[in-house]
Amino acid sequence: MSTVARPAPAATPVPAYDVAAIRRDFPILATRVYGKPLVYLDNAASAQKPSAVIDAERDVYEKCYANIHRGVHWLSVHATDAYDAAREKTRRFLNAAEAREIVFVRGTTEAVNLVAQTYGRTHVGPGDEVLITGLEHHSNIVPWQMLCEERKARLAVAPINDAGEVDVDVFARLLTPRTRIVSVAHLSNALGTVLPVRRMAELAHERGIPIFVDGAQATPRMPVDVRELGADFYAFSSHKTYGPTGVGVLYGRAELLEKMPPYQGGGDMIRSVTFDKTTYNKLPHKFEAGTPNIAGGIAFGAALDYVTGIGLERIAAHEHDLLVDATEKLQAVDGLRVVGTAREKAGVLSFVIDGVHPHDIGTVLDRHGVAIRTGHHCAQPVMDRYGLPATARASFGLYNTRDEVDALVGAIHEAIRMFR
Amino acid sequence: MSDDLRDLYQEVILDHSKRPRNFHAMPGADRKAEGYNPLCGDRETVFLDLDGDVLKDVSFQGAGCAISTASASMMTESVKGKTRAEADALFARFHALITGEGDGGDPELGKLAVFSGVREYPVRVKCATLPWHTLKAALSGEAAPVSTESEGPAAESGGAQ
Ligand SMILES: Cc1ncc(COP(=O)(O)O)c(C=O)c1O
Numbered sequence: 247m248s249t250v251a252r253p254a255p256a257a258t259p260v261p262a263y264d265v266a267a268i269r270r271d272f273p274i275l276a277t278r279v280y281g282k283p284l285v286y287l288d289n290a291a292s293a294q295k296p297s298a299v300i301d302a303e304r305d306v307y308e309k310c311y312a313n314i315h316r317g318v319h320w321l322s323v324h325a326t327d328a329y330d331a332a333r334e335k336t337r338r339f340l341n342a343a344e345a346r347e348i349v350f351v352r353g354t355t356e357a358v359n360l361v362a363q364t365y366g367r368t369h370v371g372p373g374d375e376v377l378i379t380g381l382e383h384h385s386n387i388v389p390w391q392m393l394c395e396e397r398k399a400r401l402a403v404a405p406i407n408d409a410g411e412v413d414v415d416v417f418a419r420l421l422t423p424r425t426r427i428v429s430v431a432h433l434s435n436a437l438g439t440v441l442p443v444r445r446m447a448e449l450a451h452e453r454g455i456p457i458f459v460d461g462a463q464a465t466p467r468m469p470v471d472v473r474e475l476g477a478d479f480y481a482f483s484s485h486k487t488y489g490p491t492g493v494g495v496l497y498g499r500a501e502l503l504e505k506m507p508p509y510q511g512g513g514d515m516i517r518s519v520t521f522d523k524t525t526y527n528k529l530p531h532k533f534e535a536g537t538p539n540i541a542g543g544i545a546f547g548a549a550l551d552y553v554t555g556i557g558l559e560r561i562a563a564h565e566h567d568l569l570v571d572a573t574e575k576l577q578a579v580d581g582l583r584v585v586g587t588a589r590e591k592a593g594v595l596s597f598v599i600d601g602v603h604p605h606d607i608g609t610v611l612d613r614h615g616v617a618i619r620t621g622h623h624c625a626q627p628v629m630d631r632y633g634l635p636a637t638a639r640a641s642f643g644l645y646n647t648r649d650e651v652d653a654l655v656g657a658i659h660e661a662i663r664m665f666r
Numbered sequence: 667m668s669d670d671l672r673d674l675y676q677e678v679i680l681d682h683s684k685r686p687r688n689f690h691a692m693p694g695a696d697r698k699a700e701g702y703n704p705l706c707g708d709r710e711t712v713f714l715d716l717d718g719d720v721l722k723d724v725s726f727q728g729a730g731c732a733i734s735t736a737s738a739s740m741m742t743e744s745v746k747g748k749t750r751a752e753a754d755a756l757f758a759r760f761h762a763l764i765t766g767e768g769d770g771g772d773p774e775l776g777k778l779a780v781f782s783g784v785r786e787y788p789v790r791v792k793c794a795t796l797p798w799h800t801l802k803a804a805l806s807g808e809a810a811p812v813s814t815e816s817e818g819p820a821a822e823s824g825g826a827q
Contacts, residue, residue: 605705
Protein backbone atom coordinates (compact mmCIF):
# COMPACT_ATOMS: atom_id res chain seq x y z
CA MET A 247 0.00 0.00 0.00
CA SER A 248 2.46 2.59 1.16
CA THR A 249 4.58 4.25 -1.45
CA VAL A 250 7.07 5.53 1.07
CA ALA A 251 10.33 3.71 0.70
CA ARG A 252 11.23 1.74 3.79
CA PRO A 253 14.79 1.82 5.01
CA ALA A 254 16.68 -1.39 4.44
CA PRO A 255 16.64 -3.60 7.52
CA ALA A 256 19.70 -3.29 9.69
CA ALA A 257 22.28 -6.04 9.44
CA THR A 258 21.62 -7.29 12.96
CA PRO A 259 18.08 -6.20 13.75
CA VAL A 260 17.63 -5.37 17.42
CA PRO A 261 13.98 -5.75 18.33
CA ALA A 262 12.45 -2.43 19.33
CA TYR A 263 11.87 -1.91 23.02
CA ASP A 264 8.16 -2.64 23.14
CA VAL A 265 7.17 -0.81 26.28
CA ALA A 266 3.45 -1.30 25.62
CA ALA A 267 3.91 -5.07 25.61
CA ILE A 268 6.11 -4.88 28.69
CA ARG A 269 3.45 -2.89 30.53
CA ARG A 270 0.94 -5.66 29.90
CA ASP A 271 3.20 -7.95 31.92
CA PHE A 272 2.51 -5.86 35.03
CA PRO A 273 -1.11 -6.20 36.19
CA ILE A 274 -0.84 -3.36 38.71
CA LEU A 275 -0.08 -0.82 35.99
CA ALA A 276 -3.74 -0.96 34.95
CA THR A 277 -4.70 0.54 38.32
CA ARG A 278 -6.46 3.87 38.40
CA VAL A 279 -5.72 6.24 41.26
CA TYR A 280 -8.35 8.87 42.09
CA GLY A 281 -9.79 8.21 38.65
CA LYS A 282 -6.46 8.77 36.88
CA PRO A 283 -4.16 6.17 35.35
CA LEU A 284 -1.43 5.20 37.78
CA VAL A 285 1.94 6.72 36.87
CA TYR A 286 4.35 4.78 39.05
CA LEU A 287 7.60 6.69 39.47
CA ASP A 288 8.68 5.34 42.83
CA ASN A 289 10.70 2.44 41.49
CA ALA A 290 13.75 3.22 43.58
CA ALA A 291 11.68 2.49 46.68
CA SER A 292 10.34 -0.73 45.22
CA ALA A 293 9.52 -2.04 41.76
CA GLN A 294 6.24 -3.57 40.63
CA LYS A 295 6.03 -7.27 39.79
CA PRO A 296 5.39 -8.90 36.42
CA SER A 297 2.87 -11.75 36.14
CA ALA A 298 5.78 -14.13 35.66
CA VAL A 299 6.87 -13.42 39.24
CA ILE A 300 3.39 -13.45 40.73
CA ASP A 301 2.61 -16.72 38.95
CA ALA A 302 5.90 -18.27 40.00
CA GLU A 303 5.19 -17.58 43.64
CA ARG A 304 1.67 -18.95 43.39
CA ASP A 305 2.95 -22.00 41.51
CA VAL A 306 5.29 -22.84 44.35
CA TYR A 307 2.43 -23.00 46.81
CA GLU A 308 0.13 -24.77 44.39
CA LYS A 309 2.57 -27.27 42.94
CA CYS A 310 5.84 -27.79 44.73
CA TYR A 311 5.89 -26.37 48.21
CA ALA A 312 7.69 -28.05 51.10
CA ASN A 313 10.62 -27.19 53.31
CA ILE A 314 13.95 -27.45 51.58
CA HIS A 315 17.21 -29.28 52.24
CA ARG A 316 15.54 -31.56 54.75
CA GLY A 317 13.04 -33.92 53.29
CA VAL A 318 13.49 -37.20 51.51
CA HIS A 319 10.07 -36.80 50.02
CA TRP A 320 9.21 -35.79 46.49
CA LEU A 321 7.88 -32.31 47.28
CA SER A 322 10.88 -31.34 49.35
CA VAL A 323 13.23 -32.50 46.64
CA HIS A 324 11.39 -30.42 44.06
CA ALA A 325 11.24 -27.34 46.26
CA THR A 326 14.94 -27.71 47.00
CA ASP A 327 15.77 -28.01 43.31
CA ALA A 328 13.76 -24.91 42.48
CA TYR A 329 15.38 -22.93 45.29
CA ASP A 330 18.86 -24.04 44.23
CA ALA A 331 17.99 -23.10 40.66
CA ALA A 332 17.25 -19.56 41.85
CA ARG A 333 20.71 -19.46 43.41
CA GLU A 334 22.27 -20.55 40.14
CA LYS A 335 20.28 -17.89 38.27
CA THR A 336 21.60 -15.32 40.71
CA ARG A 337 25.15 -16.52 40.14
CA ARG A 338 24.70 -16.07 36.42
CA PHE A 339 22.99 -12.70 36.88
CA LEU A 340 26.04 -11.36 38.75
CA ASN A 341 28.54 -13.48 36.82
CA ALA A 342 29.87 -14.86 40.09
CA ALA A 343 32.32 -17.73 39.84
CA GLU A 344 30.39 -20.19 41.96
CA ALA A 345 26.83 -20.62 43.25
CA ARG A 346 28.12 -21.10 46.80
CA GLU A 347 29.21 -17.45 46.73
CA ILE A 348 25.54 -16.45 46.64
CA VAL A 349 24.04 -16.11 50.11
CA PHE A 350 20.30 -15.52 50.30
CA VAL A 351 19.30 -12.95 52.89
CA ARG A 352 16.25 -10.74 53.49
CA GLY A 353 17.54 -7.78 51.56
CA THR A 354 20.40 -5.37 51.07
CA THR A 355 20.08 -4.16 54.64
CA GLU A 356 20.61 -7.63 56.03
CA ALA A 357 23.55 -8.20 53.69
CA VAL A 358 25.35 -5.12 55.03
CA ASN A 359 24.65 -6.14 58.60
CA LEU A 360 25.85 -9.67 57.91
CA VAL A 361 29.20 -8.51 56.59
CA ALA A 362 29.63 -5.84 59.28
CA GLN A 363 28.89 -8.37 62.01
CA THR A 364 31.06 -11.19 60.64
CA TYR A 365 33.86 -9.87 58.47
CA GLY A 366 33.75 -6.54 60.29
CA ARG A 367 33.93 -7.89 63.81
CA THR A 368 36.83 -10.17 62.97
CA HIS A 369 38.85 -7.61 61.00
CA VAL A 370 38.10 -4.19 62.46
CA GLY A 371 39.71 -3.28 65.76
CA PRO A 372 40.45 -0.20 67.87
CA GLY A 373 41.86 2.62 65.77
CA ASP A 374 40.96 0.95 62.48
CA GLU A 375 38.83 2.60 59.82
CA VAL A 376 35.85 1.74 57.67
CA LEU A 377 35.50 3.93 54.58
CA ILE A 378 32.12 4.78 53.04
CA THR A 379 30.97 7.73 50.90
CA GLY A 380 28.81 10.78 51.50
CA LEU A 381 25.89 9.52 49.43
CA GLU A 382 25.13 6.25 51.18
CA HIS A 383 21.69 4.99 52.14
CA HIS A 384 21.22 4.69 55.91
CA SER A 385 21.51 0.92 55.54
CA ASN A 386 25.08 1.33 54.33
CA ILE A 387 25.92 3.76 57.14
CA VAL A 388 24.34 2.55 60.36
CA PRO A 389 25.62 -1.06 60.42
CA TRP A 390 29.17 0.25 59.97
CA GLN A 391 28.60 2.90 62.59
CA MET A 392 27.43 0.24 65.02
CA LEU A 393 30.49 -1.84 64.22
CA CYS A 394 32.85 1.13 64.68
CA GLU A 395 31.27 2.02 67.97
CA GLU A 396 31.63 -1.51 69.26
CA ARG A 397 35.19 -1.93 67.99
CA LYS A 398 36.34 1.61 68.82
CA ALA A 399 37.06 2.16 65.16
CA ARG A 400 36.44 5.20 62.98
CA LEU A 401 33.96 5.66 60.17
CA ALA A 402 35.62 7.66 57.39
CA VAL A 403 33.49 9.29 54.71
CA ALA A 404 34.56 10.19 51.17
CA PRO A 405 32.70 13.44 50.48
CA ILE A 406 30.56 14.24 47.45
CA ASN A 407 30.86 17.39 45.37
CA ASP A 408 27.99 19.71 44.40
CA ALA A 409 27.06 17.48 41.49
CA GLY A 410 26.78 14.49 43.79
CA GLU A 411 29.94 12.77 42.60
CA VAL A 412 32.65 11.16 44.66
CA ASP A 413 36.07 12.45 43.67
CA VAL A 414 38.17 9.33 43.22
CA ASP A 415 41.41 11.11 44.19
CA VAL A 416 39.89 12.24 47.47
CA PHE A 417 38.58 8.71 47.98
CA ALA A 418 42.07 7.31 47.36
CA ARG A 419 43.58 9.64 49.94
CA LEU A 420 41.13 8.38 52.53
CA LEU A 421 42.37 4.81 52.07
CA THR A 422 44.87 4.61 54.90
CA PRO A 423 46.94 1.85 56.45
CA ARG A 424 44.14 1.59 59.01
CA THR A 425 41.34 1.08 56.49
CA ARG A 426 39.97 -2.44 56.92
CA ILE A 427 37.01 -2.39 54.55
CA VAL A 428 35.40 -0.03 52.04
CA SER A 429 31.65 0.04 51.46
CA VAL A 430 30.08 2.09 48.68
CA ALA A 431 26.85 2.32 46.73
CA HIS A 432 26.93 1.36 43.07
CA LEU A 433 24.10 3.79 42.32
CA SER A 434 22.81 6.44 44.72
CA ASN A 435 19.11 6.19 45.56
CA ALA A 436 18.92 9.87 46.49
CA LEU A 437 20.93 11.45 43.65
CA GLY A 438 21.12 8.90 40.86
CA THR A 439 24.92 9.05 40.78
CA VAL A 440 26.64 5.98 39.38
CA LEU A 441 29.88 5.52 41.30
CA PRO A 442 33.14 4.52 39.63
CA VAL A 443 33.10 1.30 41.58
CA ARG A 444 35.58 -0.50 39.37
CA ARG A 445 38.21 2.20 39.90
CA MET A 446 37.42 2.37 43.61
CA ALA A 447 37.86 -1.40 43.88
CA GLU A 448 41.23 -1.17 42.13
CA LEU A 449 42.39 1.53 44.51
CA ALA A 450 41.25 -0.45 47.54
CA HIS A 451 42.82 -3.66 46.26
CA GLU A 452 46.16 -1.94 45.63
CA ARG A 453 46.22 -1.50 49.39
CA GLY A 454 44.89 -4.96 50.16
CA ILE A 455 41.49 -3.68 51.30
CA PRO A 456 38.25 -5.47 50.34
CA ILE A 457 35.29 -3.55 48.94
CA PHE A 458 31.60 -4.07 49.64
CA VAL A 459 29.24 -2.73 46.99
CA ASP A 460 25.62 -1.82 47.78
CA GLY A 461 23.94 -2.65 44.49
CA ALA A 462 20.34 -2.12 45.63
CA GLN A 463 19.68 0.50 42.95
CA ALA A 464 22.01 -0.87 40.31
CA THR A 465 20.74 -4.40 39.66
CA PRO A 466 17.33 -3.24 38.38
CA ARG A 467 18.85 -0.84 35.89
CA MET A 468 22.27 -1.87 34.63
CA PRO A 469 24.23 -5.02 33.86
CA VAL A 470 26.36 -6.05 36.83
CA ASP A 471 29.38 -8.31 36.66
CA VAL A 472 30.92 -8.68 40.11
CA ARG A 473 34.19 -10.06 38.79
CA GLU A 474 34.60 -7.36 36.21
CA LEU A 475 33.83 -4.75 38.89
CA GLY A 476 36.24 -6.32 41.33
CA ALA A 477 33.64 -6.39 44.09
CA ASP A 478 34.58 -8.56 47.05
CA PHE A 479 31.01 -8.32 48.33
CA TYR A 480 27.96 -7.22 46.41
CA ALA A 481 24.44 -6.87 47.81
CA PHE A 482 21.03 -6.25 46.33
CA SER A 483 17.32 -6.66 47.03
CA SER A 484 14.85 -8.76 45.09
CA HIS A 485 12.00 -6.30 45.59
CA LYS A 486 13.77 -3.50 43.75
CA THR A 487 14.65 -5.89 40.94
CA TYR A 488 11.02 -6.78 40.14
CA GLY A 489 10.96 -9.75 42.52
CA PRO A 490 9.13 -10.38 45.80
CA THR A 491 9.89 -8.62 49.06
CA GLY A 492 11.82 -10.38 51.80
CA VAL A 493 14.55 -11.79 49.59
CA GLY A 494 17.99 -10.38 49.01
CA VAL A 495 21.41 -11.41 47.91
CA LEU A 496 24.84 -11.20 49.42
CA TYR A 497 27.55 -12.15 46.99
CA GLY A 498 30.93 -12.72 48.58
CA ARG A 499 34.15 -14.09 47.18
CA ALA A 500 34.38 -17.67 48.43
CA GLU A 501 37.82 -17.10 49.90
CA LEU A 502 36.46 -14.35 52.15
CA LEU A 503 33.19 -16.10 53.01
CA GLU A 504 35.09 -19.24 54.00
CA LYS A 505 37.09 -17.35 56.60
CA MET A 506 34.16 -15.47 58.06
CA PRO A 507 32.38 -16.69 61.19
CA PRO A 508 28.67 -17.47 60.84
CA TYR A 509 26.11 -14.69 61.23
CA GLN A 510 23.16 -16.29 63.00
CA GLY A 511 23.01 -19.68 64.61
CA GLY A 512 20.27 -22.20 64.03
CA GLY A 513 19.07 -24.90 61.71
CA ASP A 514 20.50 -25.39 58.23
CA MET A 515 23.72 -23.57 59.01
CA ILE A 516 25.24 -26.51 60.90
CA ARG A 517 26.95 -29.71 59.93
CA SER A 518 26.67 -31.36 63.32
CA VAL A 519 25.61 -30.24 66.75
CA THR A 520 26.44 -31.61 70.14
CA PHE A 521 26.23 -29.71 73.38
CA ASP A 522 30.01 -29.46 73.34
CA LYS A 523 30.58 -28.33 69.82
CA THR A 524 28.90 -27.41 66.61
CA THR A 525 30.55 -27.59 63.24
CA TYR A 526 29.22 -25.30 60.59
CA ASN A 527 27.79 -26.15 57.26
CA LYS A 528 29.58 -25.38 54.02
CA LEU A 529 28.96 -22.27 51.93
CA PRO A 530 26.50 -20.72 51.47
CA HIS A 531 24.48 -22.54 54.13
CA LYS A 532 26.80 -21.41 56.90
CA PHE A 533 25.16 -17.98 56.52
CA GLU A 534 21.60 -19.15 56.02
CA ALA A 535 20.26 -20.16 59.41
CA GLY A 536 16.64 -21.22 59.57
CA THR A 537 13.96 -21.77 56.97
CA PRO A 538 14.38 -19.14 54.29
CA ASN A 539 11.79 -17.39 52.13
CA ILE A 540 11.38 -20.42 49.89
CA ALA A 541 8.59 -19.30 47.59
CA GLY A 542 9.97 -15.77 47.48
CA GLY A 543 13.40 -17.06 46.54
CA ILE A 544 12.02 -19.16 43.72
CA ALA A 545 9.90 -16.27 42.44
CA PHE A 546 12.98 -14.05 42.67
CA GLY A 547 14.59 -16.45 40.21
CA ALA A 548 11.64 -15.78 37.90
CA ALA A 549 12.24 -12.03 38.27
CA LEU A 550 15.86 -12.45 37.22
CA ASP A 551 14.69 -14.48 34.22
CA TYR A 552 12.27 -11.70 33.37
CA VAL A 553 14.78 -8.83 33.45
CA THR A 554 17.51 -10.78 31.71
CA GLY A 555 14.92 -11.80 29.12
CA ILE A 556 14.44 -8.15 28.26
CA GLY A 557 18.14 -7.48 28.76
CA LEU A 558 19.74 -5.15 31.29
CA GLU A 559 21.50 -3.21 28.56
CA ARG A 560 18.21 -2.44 26.87
CA ILE A 561 16.57 -1.57 30.19
CA ALA A 562 19.49 0.76 30.92
CA ALA A 563 19.11 2.43 27.53
CA HIS A 564 15.36 2.81 27.97
CA GLU A 565 15.69 4.36 31.41
CA HIS A 566 18.50 6.59 30.20
CA ASP A 567 16.18 7.92 27.53
CA LEU A 568 13.49 8.63 30.14
CA LEU A 569 15.99 10.24 32.49
CA VAL A 570 17.32 12.55 29.77
CA ASP A 571 13.82 13.47 28.65
CA ALA A 572 12.60 14.10 32.20
CA THR A 573 15.71 16.05 33.17
CA GLU A 574 15.34 18.34 30.16
CA LYS A 575 11.67 18.94 30.81
CA LEU A 576 12.06 19.49 34.53
CA GLN A 577 15.00 21.82 34.15
CA ALA A 578 12.82 23.99 31.93
CA VAL A 579 10.36 24.45 34.80
CA ASP A 580 10.76 27.87 36.40
CA GLY A 581 12.24 27.61 39.90
CA LEU A 582 12.88 23.88 39.71
CA ARG A 583 16.33 22.62 40.60
CA VAL A 584 17.58 19.11 39.95
CA VAL A 585 19.53 17.77 42.93
CA GLY A 586 22.26 15.43 41.77
CA THR A 587 23.78 16.32 38.43
CA ALA A 588 26.57 13.78 38.17
CA ARG A 589 27.92 13.04 34.71
CA GLU A 590 27.25 9.35 35.27
CA LYS A 591 23.63 9.03 36.35
CA ALA A 592 20.86 6.48 36.10
CA GLY A 593 17.20 6.05 36.87
CA VAL A 594 16.76 8.56 39.68
CA LEU A 595 15.76 12.21 39.45
CA SER A 596 15.63 14.26 42.67
CA PHE A 597 14.44 17.84 42.59
CA VAL A 598 13.23 20.78 44.62
CA ILE A 599 11.01 23.68 43.59
CA ASP A 600 11.25 27.22 44.96
CA GLY A 601 8.33 27.99 47.18
CA VAL A 602 6.78 24.54 47.01
CA HIS A 603 7.61 22.03 49.70
CA PRO A 604 8.37 18.48 48.46
CA HIS A 605 5.65 17.07 50.66
CA ASP A 606 3.04 19.27 49.01
CA ILE A 607 4.38 18.35 45.58
CA GLY A 608 3.95 14.70 46.51
CA THR A 609 0.35 15.18 47.63
CA VAL A 610 -0.65 17.10 44.51
CA LEU A 611 1.08 14.62 42.20
CA ASP A 612 -0.60 11.75 44.01
CA ARG A 613 -4.02 13.19 43.22
CA HIS A 614 -2.96 13.18 39.59
CA GLY A 615 -2.13 9.51 39.86
CA VAL A 616 1.59 10.21 39.84
CA ALA A 617 3.42 8.28 42.56
CA ILE A 618 6.76 9.78 43.54
CA ARG A 619 8.74 9.80 46.75
CA THR A 620 9.28 12.83 48.93
CA GLY A 621 11.48 13.10 51.98
CA HIS A 622 15.06 12.35 52.83
CA HIS A 623 15.13 8.98 51.03
CA CYS A 624 16.92 7.31 53.95
CA ALA A 625 19.94 9.44 53.11
CA GLN A 626 19.85 12.27 55.63
CA PRO A 627 23.57 13.05 55.24
CA VAL A 628 22.92 13.72 51.55
CA MET A 629 20.13 16.14 52.43
CA ASP A 630 22.41 17.86 54.96
CA ARG A 631 25.11 18.13 52.31
CA TYR A 632 22.74 20.15 50.13
CA GLY A 633 21.17 21.99 53.06
CA LEU A 634 17.75 20.62 52.17
CA PRO A 635 15.19 19.10 54.50
CA ALA A 636 13.85 16.90 51.73
CA THR A 637 13.55 16.47 47.99
CA ALA A 638 10.96 15.10 45.61
CA ARG A 639 12.20 12.11 43.68
CA ALA A 640 10.98 10.46 40.51
CA SER A 641 12.62 7.12 39.77
CA PHE A 642 12.14 5.09 36.65
CA GLY A 643 11.49 1.47 35.92
CA LEU A 644 11.63 -0.67 32.81
CA TYR A 645 7.90 -0.10 32.15
CA ASN A 646 7.78 3.70 32.33
CA THR A 647 7.05 5.78 29.25
CA ARG A 648 7.66 9.24 27.88
CA ASP A 649 3.94 9.91 28.27
CA GLU A 650 4.39 9.29 31.96
CA VAL A 651 7.23 11.81 32.04
CA ASP A 652 4.78 14.29 30.53
CA ALA A 653 2.18 13.42 33.17
CA LEU A 654 4.81 14.11 35.82
CA VAL A 655 5.70 17.46 34.29
CA GLY A 656 2.04 18.42 33.91
CA ALA A 657 1.28 17.62 37.53
CA ILE A 658 4.31 19.61 38.65
CA HIS A 659 2.99 22.65 36.81
CA GLU A 660 -0.33 22.15 38.63
CA ALA A 661 1.46 22.11 41.96
CA ILE A 662 3.35 25.27 41.15
CA ARG A 663 0.19 27.09 40.05
CA MET A 664 -1.33 26.19 43.34
CA PHE A 665 1.39 27.14 45.78
CA ARG A 666 3.07 30.14 44.22
CA MET B 667 -7.16 21.57 40.47
CA SER B 668 -9.31 18.71 41.65
CA ASP B 669 -11.94 19.25 44.33
CA ASP B 670 -10.19 16.78 46.62
CA LEU B 671 -7.10 18.92 46.61
CA ARG B 672 -9.21 22.03 47.18
CA ASP B 673 -10.62 20.39 50.30
CA LEU B 674 -7.14 19.98 51.67
CA TYR B 675 -5.54 23.15 50.38
CA GLN B 676 -8.32 25.62 51.14
CA GLU B 677 -7.71 29.24 50.15
CA VAL B 678 -7.20 30.24 53.76
CA ILE B 679 -4.56 27.55 54.18
CA LEU B 680 -2.75 28.55 51.02
CA ASP B 681 -2.85 32.16 52.13
CA HIS B 682 -1.34 31.37 55.54
CA SER B 683 1.29 29.13 53.99
CA LYS B 684 2.40 31.84 51.58
CA ARG B 685 2.17 34.67 54.11
CA PRO B 686 2.46 33.14 57.55
CA ARG B 687 1.38 35.36 60.46
CA ASN B 688 3.47 35.80 63.63
CA PHE B 689 6.36 34.40 61.66
CA HIS B 690 9.39 35.71 63.50
CA ALA B 691 11.69 34.93 66.37
CA MET B 692 10.89 36.40 69.77
CA PRO B 693 14.11 37.55 71.40
CA GLY B 694 12.63 37.96 74.86
CA ALA B 695 10.52 34.81 74.79
CA ASP B 696 9.76 33.13 78.11
CA ARG B 697 9.65 29.77 76.45
CA LYS B 698 10.56 28.21 73.19
CA ALA B 699 10.55 24.72 71.77
CA GLU B 700 11.63 23.05 68.57
CA GLY B 701 9.53 20.57 66.65
CA TYR B 702 10.73 18.15 63.99
CA ASN B 703 8.91 15.95 61.53
CA PRO B 704 11.40 13.41 60.22
CA LEU B 705 8.95 12.32 57.54
CA CYS B 706 9.36 15.53 55.61
CA GLY B 707 12.24 17.19 57.42
CA ASP B 708 10.06 20.03 58.71
CA ARG B 709 11.46 22.01 61.59
CA GLU B 710 9.56 24.66 63.49
CA THR B 711 10.39 26.68 66.56
CA VAL B 712 7.55 28.06 68.63
CA PHE B 713 8.15 31.08 70.90
CA LEU B 714 5.98 31.99 73.85
CA ASP B 715 5.54 35.03 76.00
CA LEU B 716 3.56 34.05 79.08
CA ASP B 717 1.67 36.26 81.44
CA GLY B 718 0.94 33.96 84.33
CA ASP B 719 -1.30 31.36 82.81
CA VAL B 720 -2.07 33.33 79.69
CA LEU B 721 -0.30 33.02 76.33
CA LYS B 722 0.30 36.71 75.87
CA ASP B 723 2.23 36.33 72.63
CA VAL B 724 3.05 33.41 70.36
CA SER B 725 5.25 33.29 67.28
CA PHE B 726 7.04 30.72 65.20
CA GLN B 727 9.87 30.25 62.76
CA GLY B 728 11.07 27.48 60.55
CA ALA B 729 10.62 25.72 57.26
CA GLY B 730 7.82 23.37 56.51
CA CYS B 731 5.23 22.24 54.02
CA ALA B 732 2.10 24.27 53.29
CA ILE B 733 0.04 22.34 55.83
CA SER B 734 2.45 22.66 58.74
CA THR B 735 3.24 26.31 57.98
CA ALA B 736 -0.42 27.27 57.71
CA SER B 737 -1.24 25.25 60.80
CA ALA B 738 1.49 27.03 62.77
CA SER B 739 0.40 30.41 61.50
CA MET B 740 -3.25 29.88 62.36
CA MET B 741 -2.38 28.29 65.67
CA THR B 742 -0.46 31.36 66.78
CA GLU B 743 -3.47 33.51 65.94
CA SER B 744 -5.96 31.31 67.66
CA VAL B 745 -4.15 30.69 70.95
CA LYS B 746 -2.95 34.21 71.53
CA GLY B 747 -4.64 35.54 74.66
CA LYS B 748 -5.91 32.14 75.73
CA THR B 749 -5.02 30.35 78.94
CA ARG B 750 -2.95 27.23 78.94
CA ALA B 751 -6.00 25.10 79.63
CA GLU B 752 -7.91 26.74 76.80
CA ALA B 753 -5.02 26.16 74.39
CA ASP B 754 -4.85 22.50 75.43
CA ALA B 755 -8.57 22.09 74.91
CA LEU B 756 -8.35 23.70 71.49
CA PHE B 757 -5.59 21.30 70.44
CA ALA B 758 -7.76 18.38 71.52
CA ARG B 759 -10.60 19.66 69.35
CA PHE B 760 -8.28 20.35 66.46
CA HIS B 761 -6.78 16.89 66.73
CA ALA B 762 -10.22 15.32 66.72
CA LEU B 763 -11.14 17.35 63.64
CA ILE B 764 -8.18 16.34 61.50
CA THR B 765 -8.19 12.69 62.52
CA GLY B 766 -11.85 12.44 61.67
CA GLU B 767 -12.99 11.73 65.20
CA GLY B 768 -14.53 15.10 65.76
CA ASP B 769 -17.35 16.92 64.16
CA GLY B 770 -16.37 19.43 61.50
CA GLY B 771 -19.09 21.69 62.82
CA ASP B 772 -17.44 22.22 66.21
CA PRO B 773 -18.06 25.97 66.75
CA GLU B 774 -15.14 26.31 69.17
CA LEU B 775 -12.69 25.68 66.34
CA GLY B 776 -13.44 28.92 64.55
CA LYS B 777 -11.17 29.44 61.55
CA LEU B 778 -9.28 26.23 62.31
CA ALA B 779 -12.21 24.34 60.81
CA VAL B 780 -10.56 24.86 57.39
CA PHE B 781 -8.25 21.99 58.27
CA SER B 782 -11.09 19.48 58.11
CA GLY B 783 -9.83 18.26 54.71
CA VAL B 784 -6.71 16.82 56.36
CA ARG B 785 -8.75 13.85 57.56
CA GLU B 786 -8.78 12.56 53.99
CA TYR B 787 -4.97 12.61 53.96
CA PRO B 788 -3.86 10.54 56.95
CA VAL B 789 -0.17 10.91 56.09
CA ARG B 790 -0.54 14.67 56.43
CA VAL B 791 -1.99 14.64 59.96
CA LYS B 792 1.48 14.93 61.44
CA CYS B 793 2.17 18.03 59.37
CA ALA B 794 -0.86 19.75 60.86
CA THR B 795 -0.12 18.70 64.44
CA LEU B 796 3.59 19.51 64.45
CA PRO B 797 3.19 23.14 65.60
CA TRP B 798 0.68 22.14 68.25
CA HIS B 799 2.95 19.50 69.71
CA THR B 800 5.72 22.05 69.69
CA LEU B 801 3.53 24.58 71.48
CA LYS B 802 2.70 21.96 74.09
CA ALA B 803 6.39 21.27 74.58
CA ALA B 804 7.07 24.98 74.97
CA LEU B 805 4.30 25.27 77.54
CA SER B 806 5.61 22.39 79.56
CA GLY B 807 9.14 23.69 79.29
CA GLU B 808 10.53 20.56 77.61
CA ALA B 809 14.10 21.09 76.55
CA ALA B 810 14.44 18.28 74.02
CA PRO B 811 13.00 18.89 70.55
CA VAL B 812 9.68 17.15 69.98
CA SER B 813 9.39 14.77 67.09
CA THR B 814 6.15 13.85 65.38
CA GLU B 815 7.36 10.27 65.46
CA SER B 816 6.60 10.06 69.15
CA GLU B 817 2.96 10.44 68.21
CA GLY B 818 0.50 8.48 66.21
CA PRO B 819 0.32 4.91 65.01
CA ALA B 820 2.48 4.55 61.91
CA ALA B 821 5.95 6.02 61.86
CA GLU B 822 6.31 6.69 58.17
CA SER B 823 9.81 8.01 58.27
CA GLY B 824 11.81 4.85 58.13
CA GLY B 825 10.61 3.08 55.01
CA ALA B 826 12.63 1.71 52.19
CA GLN B 827 13.84 4.03 49.55
C1 LIG C 1 21.07 2.37 47.81
C2 LIG C 1 20.25 1.53 48.73
N1 LIG C 1 20.86 0.72 49.60
C3 LIG C 1 20.17 -0.06 50.44
C4 LIG C 1 18.80 -0.07 50.45
C5 LIG C 1 18.09 -0.95 51.42
O1 LIG C 1 17.42 -1.97 50.77
P1 LIG C 1 16.41 -2.91 51.53
O2 LIG C 1 15.44 -2.00 52.24
O3 LIG C 1 15.76 -3.70 50.45
O4 LIG C 1 17.18 -3.74 52.49
C6 LIG C 1 18.13 0.77 49.57
C7 LIG C 1 16.67 0.84 49.54
O5 LIG C 1 15.94 0.94 50.46
C8 LIG C 1 18.86 1.58 48.69
O6 LIG C 1 18.26 2.39 47.83
